[in-house]
């Protein structure tokens with residue numbers, strides 16, 4: 001229900017987008033009102049706008065204030081991407097409530113009091129660069145019945161449209177994400193072996209091999225811990241992993257997991273991808289082929305999936321399911337250093353194969 005109302009409001013307000021936009025002119029640095037007499041941030045409106053030709057999307061949020069204010073924004077990337085806008089010398093009015101959006105440009109907007117100021121936090125699906133947002137103020141216009149306003153524009157970050165890969169692992173930036181960790185053990189085998197342990201062991205081995213080959217490795221975790229922090233939601237936890245790879249501009253992203261199923265006979269290796277560019281499936285095939293060579297388990301092939309970490313990363317990304325921890329034989333393999341080592345080598349050979357193939361497409 002709430003969503004319907006929200007969409008209706010967005011549609012209504014979108015109709016007046018051009019007029020809001022035309023009036024948008026920063027009025028610069030106006031002195032704050034006397035200290036102690038706080039202004040009120042009273043009303044919040046928003047509109048989204050998609051360019052017909054390029055498909056570029058942006059969102060504008062307009063906040064009415066009871067007097068002239070200063071406002072500024074800063075992007076914070078860890079543990080998840082956010083734009084934090086400080087509106088000086090104001091408090092949020094009683095009708096100002098947190099807002100939830102569809103996540104295309106903004107996921108959520110929340111209003112907090114921070115000392116003498118209002119802190120407006122925009123949760124974003126992906127990190128934004130400095131040029132992708134602006135925060136400015138507008139003076140009141142009594143003739144047009146317009147109050148003082150703070151305007152925040154955010155462009156939807158566009159994934160890099162094309163990549164240019166070179167052959168070889170040297171100097172590549174590779175993000176390795178050992179699934180789960182800390183308070184989250186992942187799947188647990190019949191002999192109580194935990195998925196997070198196998199994921200980390202293989203990931204650390206991959207790191208070592210890649211670094212020997214001259215690559216730079218970004219690990220989402222290097223020990224047994226939650227990446228976002230304990231008691232985080234699933235989304236916060238996953239987002240902190242994809243955000244790290246995005247903000248560090250990794251060339252590729254590999255998330256390492258183990259599969260699990262109710263039937264203990266199920267077994268094999270699978271590599272998942274989300275097709276953001278043609279490179280995602282290419283990376284998945286290269287890694288899957290080499291994992292099968294290395295581990296000799298049933299080839300469950302590459303598959304597409306909507307998993308958060310492969311969808312929200314800007315670079316080609318895969319999620320590998322090494323083997324089934326619910327299968328007693330494969331659980332034993334997963335806990336053995338030999339098998340962990342073999343699978344790590346499979347991933348590294350797959351990465352090498354990927355860069356080789358991708359370099360030929362340039």
Ligand SMILES: [Zn+2]
Nearest residue numbers: 179186257258
């Ligand atoms: Zn998992």
